[in-house]
Amino acid sequence: MAPTAPTQRPTMRHSSAFLLPSTAPSSPAPGPDDAAVALVVLNQPLPRFAPLLWSRAAVRVCADGGANRVFDGMPALLPGQDPDEVRASYKPDVIKGDMDSVRPEVKEHYSNLGTRIVDESHDQDTTDLHKCIAFIAENYSATNKSNLSILVLGALGGRFDHEMGNINVLHLFPSINIVLLSDDCLIFLLSKMHTHEIHVEKSIEGPHCGLIPIGMPSTSTTTTGLRWNLDNTSMSFGGLISTSNIVEEDKVTVTSDSDLIWTTSLRK
Numbered sequence: 001m002a003p004t005a006p007t008q009r010p011t012m013r014h015s016s017a018f019l020l021p022s023t024a025p026s027s028p029a030p031g032p033d034d035a036a037v038a039l040v041v042l043n044q045p046l047p048r049f050a051p052l053l054w055s056r057a058a059v060r061v062c063a064d065g066g067a068n069r070v071f072d073g074m075p076a077l078l079p080g081q082d083p084d085e086v087r088a089s090y091k092p093d094v095i096k097g098d099m100d101s102v103r104p105e106v107k108e109h110y111s112n113l114g115t116r117i118v119d120e121s122h123d124q125d126t127t128d129l130h131k132c133i134a135f136i137a138e139n140y141s142a143t144n145k146s147n148l149s150i151l152v153l154g155a156l157g158g159r160f161d162h163e164m165g166n167i168n169v170l171h172l173f174p175s176i177n178i179v180l181l182s183d184d185c186l187i188f189l190l191s192k193m194h195t196h197e198i199h200v201e202k203s204i205e206g207p208h209c210g211l212i213p214i215g216m217p218s219t220s221t222t223t224t225g226l227r228w229n230l231d232n233t234s235m236s237f238g239g240l241i242s243t244s245n246i247v248e249e250d251k252v253t254v255t256s257d258s259d260l261i262w263t264t265s266l267r268k
């Protein structure tokens with residue numbers, strides 16, 4: 001019998017160039033192939049790069065109490081500017097969630113400026129982040145979605161149940177490019193349907209990284225570009241998972257028979 005051909009998966013490319021300051025020498029001018037950015041702000045302290053990502057986003061959504069963070073946190077991140085002017089220019093397009101955390105005066109302030117308020121307090125089975133991603137997914141046509149990156153601010157470094165809920169959202173929407181961000185690290189899902197080419201922006205991320213089979217074990221993962229590469233290796237909780245790995249090359253490749261979580265540290 002003829003040997004079975006290895007499974008060919010289409011390649012998906014990932015880059016964190018959205019975090020490069022626009023003045024960076026290697027920062028390319030936005031081109032027609034660049035992903036559209038949607039920003040989701042969670043109820044956690046704003047990362048330092050929140051104003052930069054806000055200016056790059058085509059749509060800005062606050063998950064419930066995330067609106068308080070924009071109201072309080074943007075003026076704090078931009079201390080040279082008048083707080084009222086900052087609040088007028090950093091206006092969310094949408095505030096969505098179960099509305100038990102957004103302060104009434106914050107809701108009223110943004111509502112008066114034209115922000116759409118979507119109250120889903122009847123739904124106590126999905127998280128506010130889930131509600132926001134579903135909203136963005138519904139409001140983007142299928143053709144746009146492959147070219148859409150959703151950047152989520154404040155997803156890590158807080159309550160562990162919320163962090164796990166945020167990571168679960170990556171698994172709930174595996175075909176959407178969602179990046180969870182904090183001041184310290186970024187996380188995204190590598191779907192088993194693709195081979196992944198990750199372009200590591202060494203000026204802003206690494207060298208530490210991890211490759212973690214959160215949903216289910218992997219019986220075969222192969223990587224290049226890491227100090228400790230995997231070669232058709234199994235990973236599982238209770239066995240090997242790849243933490244405290246180091247990025248060695250500008251391009252890391254990953255192929256796996258399971259969905260994996262990829263994470264890199266962000267430089268301060």
Ligand SMILES: Nc1ncnc2c1ncn2[C@@H]1O[C@H](COP(=O)(O)OP(=O)(O)OP(=O)(O)O)[C@@H](O)[C@H]1O
Pocket residue numbers: 042043044063064065066097098100101102127128129130154155156157158159160162163165166
């Ligand atoms: N400490 C945290 N760590 C990580 N993510 C968080 C944290 N707090 C909130 N979030 C994220 O921000 C979203 C909005 O937060 P908010 O506090 O408004 O939610 P909530 O539904 O009121 O939460 P809960 O009732 O469990 O406190 C959450 O869905 C979650 O994704």
Ligand SMILES: Cc1ncc(C[n+]2csc(CCO)c2C)c(N)n1
Pocket residue numbers: 098123124125126127128
């Ligand atoms: C098994 C189970 N566990 C927890 C919750 C509670 N919960 C999950 S998401 C959410 C909304 C938070 O804004 C709430 C209250 C549930 N419904 N089902």
